[in-house]
Amino acid sequence: MEPGPEAEQRSAARPRVVLVHGLRDEGSSFDPVARLLPGLEVLRYDRHGWGASPNWDGVEADLGGHVDDLLRVLAGRPATVVGHSWGGNVALAAAIRHPDLVEAVGIWETAMPWADWWPREHRAVIQETIDRAAVTRPGSPRQLRERALAAAEMTLTLDPPFDPGQLTVPRVVGYGTASFPHFADGMRAFAAQVGAETVSFAGASHMVHREDPAGFASFVQRVADRRPATRLVAGGVD
Numbered sequence: 001m002e003p004g005p006e007a008e009q010r011s012a013a014r015p016r017v018v019l020v021h022g023l024r025d026e027g028s029s030f031d032p033v034a035r036l037l038p039g040l041e042v043l044r045y046d047r048h049g050w051g052a053s054p055n056w057d058g059v060e061a062d063l064g065g066h067v068d069d070l071l072r073v074l075a076g077r078p079a080t081v082v083g084h085s086w087g088g089n090v091a092l093a094a095a096i097r098h099p100d101l102v103e104a105v106g107i108w109e110t111a112m113p114w115a116d117w118w119p120r121e122h123r124a125v126i127q128e129t130i131d132r133a134a135v136t137r138p139g140s141p142r143q144l145r146e147r148a149l150a151a152a153e154m155t156l157t158l159d160p161p162f163d164p165g166q167l168t169v170p171r172v173v174g175y176g177t178a179s180f181p182h183f184a185d186g187m188r189a190f191a192a193q194v195g196a197e198t199v200s201f202a203g204a205s206h207m208v209h210r211e212d213p214a215g216f217a218s219f220v221q222r223v224a225d226r227r228p229a230t231r232l233v234a235g236g237v238d
Helices: 027-035 063-074 087-097 120-133 141-156 181-194 213-224
Strands: 016-020 041-044 079-084 102-108 171-176 197-201
Touching (some): 016 027, 016 087, 016 213, 027 041, 027 213, 063 087, 079 087, 079 213, 087 102, 102 213, 120 141, 120 181, 171 181, 171 213, 181 197, 197 213
Parallel strands (some): 016 041, 016 079, 079 102
């Protein structure tokens, strides 16, 4: 798989942000958000297997494979990375693996059911969803593929996929007051574990980037503002 940024490349002088989508979603869902961030170079892409016409080989990528895909999007250039929902796992794992490339990381309502501090009832809901996906139901090829992908990705988070204690870059977590309560509880618990800034949006839901692009754009900007003011590069600073 060779994912590429769908956004038009902008001036290298603008801070870069990569947006990572969650389950049953695609990179283009961030298009309205990107248009509201003219001061940033916003990149988005379809994660392994997702999108209308995915370059997919029939094998679900593990989290390491998703991080590899994200690193190809970064192409060796540092950026802020913001993950929505399951995409936050990719963002966090990349920040731990390559803090030299991830300047700041933000996650919006990323479930971490493997953690003992995450709401127990949410893990039960996720397991029930995985079990339902195993039952054969009619659907289009895309629907069948996405059900399998969603179940596989949810399964990856039932066991610890990374150690949050290894995070060293600036981090921001967000949740909406109109979302499921376990996201608010879980995000606050995660923030307490890693010393992250916490952002709560009144009236926002889990799918805030689709329902309120301006609100999610402000979250992305807040994460980008946490990046170091200057960064050493070859021949000087950016």
